[in-house]
Amino acid sequence: MNNNRPSVLEGSLTLTDADGNRFTLERDRIALCRCGQSSNNPFCDGTHGKVDFDSQIVAR
Numbered sequence: 001m002n003n004n005r006p007s008v009l010e011g012s013l014t015l016t017d018a019d020g021n022r023f024t025l026e027r028d029r030i031a032l033c034r035c036g037q038s039s040n041n042p043f044c045d046g047t048h049g050k051v052d053f054d055s056q057i058v059a060r
C-alpha cells in the first residue's frame with residue numbers, strides 16, 4: 001500500500017456496505033478512499049491529493 005493514497009483492490013470483488021447493500025462494480029480494480037474526503041465514497045476521487053492527506057501505514 002502506498003502511503004497517503006487510497007487502498008487499491010484487484011480481482012473479482014464484491015463490495016457490500018454495513019447494511020448489506022452491494023455496490024455495482026464494473027471493474028476488477030478499485031480504489032477505496034482512506035482520507036474520508038471523497039465526493040464518491042467509498043471510492044477515491046483523487047481528493048486526497050488536494051487535502052494534504054497524511055497517513056503512514058506500517059505492516060507489523
Ligand code: FES
Pocket residue numbers: 005006007032033034035036037038043044045046047048049
Ligand atoms: S483517498 Fe483518495 S479521495 Fe480519499
